[in-house]
Amino acid sequence: MKRKSQTMFSLVLLGLIFSGVVIFTGCGNKKDKGPLIESDAPSKVYVEPGKYDEFYSFVSGGFSGQMSVYGLPSGRLFKVIPVFSQNAENGYGYTEETKPMLQTSKGFIPWDDSHHSELSMKDGVPDGRWVFINGNNTPRIARLDLKTFKTVEIIEIPNSAGNHSSPFTTPNSEYVVAGTRFSVPVENRDVPISSYKENFRGAISFIKVDQNSGDMKLSFQLITPPFDYDLSHAGKGPSDGLFFFSCYNTEMAHTLLEVNASQKDKDYILAINWKKIEELVAAGKGTDKATTYYHNKFDDKVHSASSEILKSVKTLTPEEVKGAMYYIPCPKSPHGVDVDPTGEYIVGNGKLSTVIPVFSFTKIKKAIEGSEFEGNVEGIPVLKYESALSGEVQKPGLGPLHSEFDDKGFAYTSMFVSSEIVKWNVATKEVVDRIPVYYSVGHLMIPGGDSKKPWGKYLVSLNKITKDRFLPTGPELTQSAQLIDISGDKMKLLLDFPTIGEPHYAQGIPAELVMKNSQRIYKLEDNNHPYATKFEKDARVERKGNEVHVYMTAIRSHITPDNIEGIKSGDIVYFHVTNLEQDWDTPHGFAIMGNENSELLVMPGETCTIKWIAKEPGIYPFYCTDFCSALHQEMQGYLRVSGKDSNVPISFSTGEKK
Numbered sequence: 001m002k003r004k005s006q007t008m009f010s011l012v013l014l015g016l017i018f019s020g021v022v023i024f025t026g027c028g029n030k031k032d033k034g035p036l037i038e039s040d041a042p043s044k045v046y047v048e049p050g051k052y053d054e055f056y057s058f059v060s061g062g063f064s065g066q067m068s069v070y071g072l073p074s075g076r077l078f079k080v081i082p083v084f085s086q087n088a089e090n091g092y093g094y095t096e097e098t099k100p101m102l103q104t105s106k107g108f109i110p111w112d113d114s115h116h117s118e119l120s121m122k123d124g125v126p127d128g129r130w131v132f133i134n135g136n137n138t139p140r141i142a143r144l145d146l147k148t149f150k151t152v153e154i155i156e157i158p159n160s161a162g163n164h165s166s167p168f169t170t171p172n173s174e175y176v177v178a179g180t181r182f183s184v185p186v187e188n189r190d191v192p193i194s195s196y197k198e199n200f201r202g203a204i205s206f207i208k209v210d211q212n213s214g215d216m217k218l219s220f221q222l223i224t225p226p227f228d229y230d231l232s233h234a235g236k237g238p239s240d241g242l243f244f245f246s247c248y249n250t251e252m253a254h255t256l257l258e259v260n261a262s263q264k265d266k267d268y269i270l271a272i273n274w275k276k277i278e279e280l281v282a283a284g285k286g287t288d289k290a291t292t293y294y295h296n297k298f299d300d301k302v303h304s305a306s307s308e309i310l311k312s313v314k315t316l317t318p319e320e321v322k323g324a325m326y327y328i329p330c331p332k333s334p335h336g337v338d339v340d341p342t343g344e345y346i347v348g349n350g351k352l353s354t355v356i357p358v359f360s361f362t363k364i365k366k367a368i369e370g371s372e373f374e375g376n377v378e379g380i381p382v383l384k385y386e387s388a389l390s391g392e393v394q395k396p397g398l399g400p401l402h403s404e405f406d407d408k409g410f411a412y413t414s415m416f417v418s419s420e421i422v423k424w425n426v427a428t429k430e431v432v433d434r435i436p437v438y439y440s441v442g443h444l445m446i447p448g449g450d451s452k453k454p455w456g457k458y459l460v461s462l463n464k465i466t467k468d469r470f471l472p473t474g475p476e477l478t479q480s481a482q483l484i485d486i487s488g489d490k491m492k493l494l495l496d497f498p499t500i501g502e503p504h505y506a507q508g509i510p511a512e513l514v515m516k517n518s519q520r521i522y523k524l525e526d527n528n529h530p531y532a533t534k535f536e537k538d539a540r541v542e543r544k545g546n547e548v549h550v551y552m553t554a555i556r557s558h559i560t561p562d563n564i565e566g567i568k569s570g571d572i573v574y575f576h577v578t579n580l581e582q583d584w585d586t587p588h589g590f591a592i593m594g595n596e597n598s599e600l601l602v603m604p605g606e607t608c609t610i611k612w613i614a615k616e617p618g619i620y621p622f623y624c625t626d627f628c629s630a631l632h633q634e635m636q637g638y639l640r641v642s643g644k645d646s647n648v649p650i651s652f653s654t655g656e657k658k
């Protein structure tokens with residue numbers, strides 16, 4: 001143990017020195033600012049004005065809690081889609097309609113840390129219908145609909161903490177998964193932290209996805225030994241039916257993990273036969289445990305979200321699913337676990353490992369059949385490393401984190417410590433190329449690169465450190481991505497572009513698979529929002545006790561009603577704004593002086609509501625915030641607030657011509 005931990009220390013030290021050198025020489029030394037750019041690079045990323053990009057890229061927003069949408073190869077940012085964080089830019093999480101999306105068993109949570117975007121798949125290939133993303137901090141999975149580019153569903157994951165190995169999908173999006181990074185007491189309760197081994201457990205959740213609606217439902221949870229379940233990927237082709245989860249801290253340490261969870265030479269990849277477990281669950285196995293979690297859904301018909309509170313989850317122990325879970329030893333604190341397009345090879349990316357182990361599905365299967373075990377953990381058999389191993393990539397670089405694949409039999413691994421992408425042959429395990437990246441790459445992404453049919457062509461390196469790559473912006477710098485051409489034998493750097501939050505994973509898909517379904521407006525006639533106002537003549541103001549509801553319409557270039565009187569201080573005013581436009585790209589905004597939440601940004605045919613508290617008597621202008629027409633500045637009105645006991649009656653003007 002001692003000797004191993006020393007080896008680990010020298011490795012980490014070496015890593016730190018190495019990364020230090022890279023960063024140090026990176027600063028201020030122009031010559032080290034990257035490989036020479038070939039003269040055709042600009043034309044490869046240049047998308048002519050008015051022309052479209054070839055790929056959409058859905059990039060996790062990291063600690064911004066959102067998802068961003070970029071075009072490739074241009075690196076142009078198209079949209080930030082709010083998911084787990086409130087977004088004052090369009091009212092997400094502030095409007096009455098969207099507030100339920102952020103409800104959890106821990107209350108209203110206006111933020112999360114979102115890591116991994118994952119496109120829905122059909123036959124192992126992204127199909128462009130939905131994209132999922134995990135919330136790490138308050139464990140949740142969100143589903144975004146790529147017709148509207150909106151977050152339409154968020155499900156909370158109970159018994160989980162640090163929902164990191166999520167939301168990876170099975171080849172037909174039968175399930176998305178959620179493995180817990182932090183083991184915690186299942187049925188969380190007050191226990192001494194020192195009772196970690198006895199009381200803490202790792203819950204791995206399988207969330208069923210309805211094939212038509214996309215609706216998510218927590219199907220079952222596996223209660224496993226208290227390791228840190230880090231990342232995952234589903235098997236495909238021959239290995240379809242298995243799900244692989246990397247885990248670190250198999251030492252089961254609960255303090256100073258930096259040292260205490262880096263003791264063992266090998267941690268594990270957990271292989272789960274989810275098809276078998278599905279059968280066991282159908283046959284009645286498992287225990288329903290009491291818990292509380294939220295399931296929030298946005299319904300386009302009423303333009304509103306609602307929450308359902310669920311009270312029970314089906315759990316299964318290793319004992320109950322005997323023969324459906326196996327640990328595969330993997331050197332050293334593995335991070336990403338990635339399955340190649342053929343489904344035969346499973347790659348472990350050990351952060352502290354000097355090699356990249358590649359496991360073979362065929363050998364794993366044989367090893368299980370032949371009981372080639374070296375022991376077990378809580379009844380889960382541990383396969384012999386050599387029995388599962390296809391081979392190791394030697395001297396790949398330092399700090400392997402993630403691998404993606406192209407369509408020609410090559411894998412590309414991100415090296416965090418040595419700041420490079422390394423290309424290697426999956427069959428021969430031979431390193432064939434490497435390219436420096438700036439700096440400290442985390443995830444990398446090839447369109448379709450974790451699917452059965454990678455589109456190849458480009459690789460995006462999602463870097464953690466920017467340093468001197470862009471104009472300085474004080475202590476806080478942008479994160480950055482680098483676009484690399486992988487169409488030839490040699491990788492070629494094409495472009496740097498800034499990203500939002502701290503991007504972790506991303507997914508890429510040919511634009512035509514998404515844009516053909518993109519919705520342009522909401523049909524007014526289908527708007528069943530209870531406070532919708534579909535005709536200007538129906539615009540009105542109604543008092544209900546100290547609540548006032550303003551049924552408001554917006555169309556170029558006026559807001560109706562535009563003068564409102566009879567509001568008293570202390571009143572709670574709800575502005576329900578319906579955008580009467582039926583043309584693409586004609587939103588109207590709404591804001592009133594002193595609103596303490598956000599603006600509204602209402603899409604054509606949609607109704608949105610903002611709550612405003614009338615505090616002090618006075619005159620409060622309101623206006624459209626989106627420059628919608630030549631007379632956008634005229635799109636305004638006044639609200640009069642009178643004293644608490646005033647007897648000014650409710651009145652409003654619907655815009656008589658003067």
Ligand code: RUQ
Nearest residue numbers: 115401442443504
């Ligand atoms: S994990 S690089 Cu969530 Cu690698 Cu970020």
Ligand code: CUA
Nearest residue numbers: 624626628632
């Ligand atoms: Cu409507 Cu500006």
